[in-house]
Amino acid sequence: MSQRSQIVQEDPAERPKRRELPKAYDPAAIEDRWAAYWVSERLFEVKTPSSGELDKLRNGGHGRFTVLLPPPNVTGNLHMGHMFEHTETDILVRWHRMRGDLTVWVPGTDHAGIATQMLVERQLTAEGTSRQQLGREAFVERVWQWRAHYGGAILASMKRIGDTVDWSREYFTMDQNLSHAVREAFVRLYEQGLIYRGAYIVNWCPRCQTAISDLEVAHEEQQGKLWEIKYPVIGSEGEFLTVATTRPETMLGDAAVAVNPADERYQRLIGKTLRLPLVDREIRIIADDWVKSDFGTGAVKVTPAHDPNDFAIGQRHNLPAISVMDETAHMNAEAGAYAGLDRYAARKRVLADLEEQGLLGAVRDHVNSIGKCDRCRTVVEPRLSTQWFVAVNQKPKPGTTTGNSTMAELATAAVKPSAAGRRAIRITPENNEKIYLDWMANLYDWCISRQLWWGHRIPAWHCAGCQQITVARQDPTACAHCGSADIAQETDVLDTWFSSGLLPVTVFGWPPADGKPTPDLTAFYPTSLLVTGFDILFFWMARMILLGCWFTQDIPLPDGSPRALEETVPFREVYIHALVRDADRQKMSKTKGNVIDPVEIVERYGTDAVRFTLASMASPGTDIAFSEARTEGYRAFANKIWNAARFIFMNVEKAREAGITVDPSMLGQMPSVPPYAPIEARWIAARANAVAHEVNAALGDYRFHEAANLVYQFFWGDFCDWYLEIVKLRLDFSETTDPAYARAALTTLLQTFETALRLLSPFMPFLTEELWHALYEGHPPARSIALTRYPQGATAAGDTVEAEFALLQDLIVTVRALRKDLGVEEKLAVPIRLHAHAAGHPFAKNLEIVQRLARVSAIENVDKLPEGAATRSTPQFDVQVVYEKKIDTSAERERLNKELARYEKEQATAGQQLSDEAFLAKAPAAVVEGRQRRAAELVVLIEKTRKALEDLG
């Protein structure tokens, strides 16, 4: 084993030794090492600050930045959507940390009731057993085992992609302390009169055999039928009332037929009785406003146990609710002859029987939307069952809390802008604010019970004696109402979102034992930002707001004063990110088989390239189509950075050999360049400042794509293509050159590179970490680049270096193009003739730059360029390349004509505007001036172009 690889094992920060950098960047060679280092060194763990430390932070002008990771399901693997979300969050987290904010990103996983239970049940099926055979306790134990084995997959992936979360704060929603908090929340809401139990129509999944919330139902349009069924009117032989239905099998549970009270067709029938076919039950004809006369036949069969609307009608008219199906959506004993049939089989049979009896009327095609279980796509059955609900629109019992609002009222106020336009929670993109508020305004009570075994079991006990319910913080031994010991705990568990909705408070130690905020709540609540997808806007975000605002309203601020709404919100900002789709804009799904595995992509291109791809496409509000072509491009970018580093390190070595070194303590700052320094040094310093300034602004507005493109352009376009090429002129360490001159150049080079690495590090943490350590040769000023400060940058007013440099670039590009058109061989340096009219132009002072970058052997400055040679002109200069070959005349003419046409067209519009008094009067002065300047330029350009054409001819 070589000495080098031994060092690697001992301390990753020691690597690599500079001269050994391979020619091509190989992410696989460094990423695992740094990923492990960040975790093992506990670099991103944050101890809870004391109040004194918090004061110090504030006085130092720094803030706090707290983020709660949307907990992935324990069953989950990292998919592209996660990676996208994590990339955006990690960029912000790293950025804030580097700005000196106290930054905590809290990770964890969700027990994911239904998903996990289904998964383990599938395993049991494969083993030839079932959860029923196992029994509840053994089954739950089995799920815990599963979790211990496989539940950490996604967390491992997070470590691999470099998420800088605080692993010391990792949670699982069924951890003991969190379970304790969930129970406390349930008990409090119950005491406040905001949790109730009752028999209502809920969405029931016959496959999962549990109630699910409205949100967990996905509606799909489907071509169905509308059947008309004739119900015989009792006491009026031969007369029928015809109803229309999409679900004929439910007629077995009909309790009435309803018509609109204003419907003249049916006036005389209201109050009469019908004979329900097939079942032979007598049902009334009732009048209810809900019925629309113009739909179907204007008469509706009412099945209170199988339809939410019918249930409501049933309540109004005091009708019996007859369930004709069981929990597996098979017909039950109430369905008589149809008992045991599956709902669709029953439908067929019912229709056939009606047909036979001549009671089936018209059958029409009808498009309706059917609800499917979000989890298993089974058609959901509205089912009457006893469930637990949170009353979101009800006021709490007096005296049970400090507030007197409903949960929905608080959750609305938290987002709604005040008269002054202030918001306790700001949502980006902001159109989501309206979506949220609309949803909140129409919120129904939240069904929180699930008929599952995996989850937080509801802390309620049913008394066999008095039938009352005891809800308690400690497991009771006797009924609180009658004292009977014959009590049994509720078998239902809580909706997963009930516990995850509490996370912003529970991860910080809620409930506090003494009623005062815990140190973590004081330091980290409200959290700063929620980064999440639109898909869990209501599931999770809304529930966190509902619960967070609710439970913290009773916790005073650390100084004892009551907590205002702004201090109760679970997060101050929400950033809703877009969806990652495949390259064809299709939603990724397992069934379509178009899922892109981020880990696989990461292995092929490197984490940094994938992160950069995602960041560069992350324009707020727009879904992104993930393209590998793009990732390939950013892998090339990583390679570019790598090779720039090789070049720089090579020169550091050369300088060292010549006895020239740069003090490492100089490196960690923006290049600061005196006015007498060479133009490229002043220019790159100005660019670095401007770019840093813009990147910070972009990140502050969640414009990730803009920030990424800025650093990309800066590094590749400015730093590599121009600055590095020019600085090669200065890196002359031979004895004939003044060493101060070379050292100054080297210092600026290193400072700029170091600045660039820090600018890039939130986007490309692995590569920048590696090169940053290499730059400091194993003696870095911090344990990680992530713990250094982010370049802030400044805009220098009145600095003309950028304009000056642009002119220099213009000349170089123009000469290069002319050379190409003349067919000058790449390598051949040729003289040019230059006529520059701008006073104080930068050409004379920077001959060597022009010579090197444009392959020019000599520059002859002339007042007038000779005729007959191809000339290129800009408003500031005219230039010719001295070369024996003639230009391709026809190609050049075509080019010039095209250019001339463009200039003339532009001149026409400019002229029109400048002669328009309305324009002159109304347009801002800067715009008018700009146009005038350009018009003057155009006159010159057109004249020059015409002359060039003449010369050609």
Add this chain to the structure above:
RNA sequence: GGGCGGUUAGCUCAGCUGGUUAGAGCGCCUGCCUUACAAGCAGGAGGUCGCAGGUUCGAGCCCUGCACUGCCCACCA
């Protein structure tokens, strides 16, 4: 039924509150292994900004209508 977004180069997308000549990456064409990088360098071609009206001195951007497309919500028997 209600609401929201998209339509810009062959492809994927930028384009902030309307203002000089609409940009990038990939792809394409041409020439280069120029001693950091061929995952590179240099030069270049390519766009009536979905359609039709309107507002404005000025519209890719604002308004109206239309077309296509995607998404969300909804107790449409």
